[in-house]
Amino acid sequence: MCVVLAYGGCVVDRFVSASLSHLISGARSVWAGRVVCVFAGLLLLTGGSSWFAESDASRGVAPTAFIMTIAALKIRLVGMHFMELRHAPLALRIAFHGWIVAVWALVVGLS
Numbered sequence: 001m002c003v004v005l006a007y008g009g010c011v012v013d014r015f016v017s018a019s020l021s022h023l024i025s026g027a028r029s030v031w032a033g034r035v036v037c038v039f040a041g042l043l044l045l046t047g048g049s050s051w052f053a054e055s056d057a058s059r060g061v062a063p064t065a066f067i068m069t070i071a072a073l074k075i076r077l078v079g080m081h082f083m084e085l086r087h088a089p090l091a092l093r094i095a096f097h098g099w100i101v102a103v104w105a106l107v108v109g110l111s
Helices: 018-054 061-082 090-110
Strands: 002-005 012-016
């Protein structure tokens, strides 16, 4: 027996027979590869935006908009890949993306 904890659906703590466990382990390796790529991208974006924010070129509205765009991209990556919003209903995804755009516009507009 192996236990699936909210993998690919809303069922939590459901036992899967041993004859199906090979399907889960194969899916986990694909999922793990995607998670590693997204995580590496988040690390690179964080390092790059931190470096840029500390440089002398980061003064003004355009650099602020650039840094906030990177932050919005990172929020989208976390929401879609780690919070599983890519499988959420369309209305929730639209609300999530609208919230990102609204916060981005507010911060850039106030800078």
